[in-house]
Amino acid sequence: MALTSPPTKFVAGNWKMNGLASALREATAVSEALKATPVQSRVALFPPAPLIWRMAQALADGPVEIGAQDSHREDCGAYTGDVSAEMLHDAGARLVILGHSERRTLHRESDQLIAGKVLGALRAGLEPIICVGEQREQRRMGHANRVVRDQLEGSLPDALTGQPFSIAYEPIWAIGSGETPSVADIEDTHATIQEALSAIFGGGAATPILYGGSVKPENAAEILQIAGVDGVLVGGASLAADTFLPIIRAAG
Numbered sequence: 001m002a003l004t005s006p007p008t009k010f011v012a013g014n015w016k017m018n019g020l021a022s023a024l025r026e027a028t029a030v031s032e033a034l035k036a037t038p039v040q041s042r043v044a045l046f047p048p049a050p051l052i053w054r055m056a057q058a059l060a061d062g063p064v065e066i067g068a069q070d071s072h073r074e075d076c077g078a079y080t081g082d083v084s085a086e087m088l089h090d091a092g093a094r095l096v097i098l099g100h101s102e103r104r105t106l107h108r109e110s111d112q113l114i115a116g117k118v119l120g121a122l123r124a125g126l127e128p129i130i131c132v133g134e135q136r137e138q139r140r141m142g143h144a145n146r147v148v149r150d151q152l153e154g155s156l157p158d159a160l161t162g163q164p165f166s167i168a169y170e171p172i173w174a175i176g177s178g179e180t181p182s183v184a185d186i187e188d189t190h191a192t193i194q195e196a197l198s199a200i201f202g203g204g205a206a207t208p209i210l211y212g213g214s215v216k217p218e219n220a221a222e223i224l225q226i227a228g229v230d231g232v233l234v235g236g237a238s239l240a241a242d243t244f245l246p247i248i249r250a251a252g
C-alpha cells in the first residue's frame, strides 16, 4: 500500500554536544528571521539538555519547535546522570531524537533499548524522531537497505501506531564527513523505509522520512527534491543561523 507523503517538509537541527548560553542568539536569530519571512516547513531545534528550558523561553510564541537529543526509557528512578522524557517535556521539549548513530555506537544502544525509549517518549508526550542508518562497509557490501529494515523492525514499538513520529535516515559514514550518498541511493533507501513502515504499521499515516548526514546550504535543495525525502536532520550546519536558515529556505 502506497503511503502519502506529508505536504510540508520538516527541517530539524541537531546541535549535539555543542552550545553554551551564548549560542541562544543563533536560535533567536533563526526564529526572528522566520517570523519576519515565514516558511511552510516545520522547523525544530535540538539543543543540548541544559539549554532546553532557556531556548524554550527565548523562542516561545515563535515558529521553531524545541526537542531533546535523547531520553531515558524510564520516567524516573535511580539512574544517575540520566534524564527522562517527562523531565525534558517539563523543561519545554516537545520532540526527541532517539537512536542517533552516535548513541547507537558510542553508548552501545540496541534496537530494543531504543524501542523502550520510544515508549518512554510517548508516555511523556514527546514526538520521537527515530534514526537509522548503515555503516560504510554495509553500504559497500550492498546491505544498506537490509540493515535499515532490521533497525526499523527492532526500534519501532507497536505503540507508535497512529502516533505522530518521524524517521531519519542517516548513513553513519555521511555524518560530519562532508560526504553524501548518491541521489539514487537516498531515493532507494527512503523507498525501503516507506515500505518497511507500511509493512509494520499497515500503511495509511504519512510518516515523514528525513535524510541526515552532511546536509549543508550547498546541497540542501538537491537533497530536499529527492522523491521520498520529507525533510532533513542537520547537524553541524544547524549551529549557526547563517548556515541553518538557507537550508530552511531551501525546504520552502
Ligand code: PGA
Binding pocket: 014, 170, 174, 175, 176, 177, 212, 213, 214, 215, 233, 234, 235, 236, 237
Ligand atoms: P551532520 O550531522 O549534518 O553534521 O553530518 C547530522 C546528524 O548527525 O544528525
